[in-house]
Amino acid sequence: MTDDAAAPTCLARPLPGPGDDRAGGCAAARGVDGRPLHAAALKFFWGPMDCGKSTMALQMNYNHARQGRRGLVTTRIDRSLGPQVTTRIGLAHEAIEVTDGLDLRDLVRSAWAEGVRVDYLICDEASFYDLEHVEQMAELVDKFDVDVYAFGLATDFRSCLFPAAQRLFELADEVARIQVEVLCWCGREGLLNARVVQGRVVREGAQVVIGDTVDTADVRYQVLCRRHYRSGDLGPRA
Numbered sequence: 001m002t003d004d005a006a007a008p009t010c011l012a013r014p015l016p017g018p019g020d021d022r023a024g025g026c027a028a029a030r031g032v033d034g035r036p037l038h039a040a041a042l043k044f045f046w047g048p049m050d051c052g053k054s055t056m057a058l059q060m061n062y063n064h065a066r067q068g069r070r071g072l073v074t075t076r077i078d079r080s081l082g083p084q085v086t087t088r089i090g091l092a093h094e095a096i097e098v099t100d101g102l103d104l105r106d107l108v109r110s111a112w113a114e115g116v117r118v119d120y121l122i123c124d125e126a127s128f129y130d131l132e133h134v135e136q137m138a139e140l141v142d143k144f145d146v147d148v149y150a151f152g153l154a155t156d157f158r159s160c161l162f163p164a165a166q167r168l169f170e171l172a173d174e175v176a177r178i179q180v181e182v183l184c185w186c187g188r189e190g191l192l193n194a195r196v197v198q199g200r201v202v203r204e205g206a207q208v209v210i211g212d213t214v215d216t217a218d219v220r221y222q223v224l225c226r227r228h229y230r231s232g233d234l235g236p237r238a
């Protein structure tokens with residue numbers, strides 16, 4: 001049995017023909033009531049650092065692949081600084097780096113042109129994408145019937161929404177806070193990502209600065225509860 005045969009019929013969309021911009025043959029696959037058999041969706045999963053977003057992204061990719069679906073994994077500024085999704089618990093998966101000029105629609109179209117099925121996109125670190133990328137995600141869902149699952153931070157070190165995250169909140173069919181709790185040093189639920197430079201919480205600077213959460217790094221990030229984010233108290237270990 002091939003993967004295609006194992007997949008639910010609504011997912012076994014025909015590949016696009018030459019010049020078929022819409023590409024998603026499933027767009028025409030409708031039930032007797034005229035509704036699409038497969039309604040693709042844009043979903044945004046968000047949470048602070050360390051809450052397991054990348055782990056969940058890879059788990060979702062695995063679960064869908066097991067059901068015979070085929071997807072692409074994209075990322076931007078992964079902690080490995082390479083074209084892969086890596087997780088703090090040691091998982092890794094190759095991924096396509098989302099650069100400034102990358103068009104996610106072209107990415108899917110060129111895969112289709114090579115005969116590669118794309119049923120869904122997993123977009124890790126989506127808060128670092130450009131606004132245009134989020135618009136492209138919406139179009140992939142609406143015009144191409146491709147599911148898009150985006151994972152990312154909601155807010156930056158100033159506790160303000162990343163532009164791409166804001167747009168995802170505005171456009172997504174479904175928004176879910178990742179349920180793995182990250183705790184502040186005080187034991188309260190961690191909510192905000194503090195940037196720590198030379199042992200102090202900073203509130204000004206570029207929106208994206210690569211750091212790590214290793215205590216010795218010049219720039220590091222620490223998840224705090226709102227109370228300790230606001231007071232800048234990094235706890236007794238700091």
Ligand SMILES: [Zn+2]
Pocket residue numbers: 184185186187188224225226227228
């Ligand atoms: Zn706290």
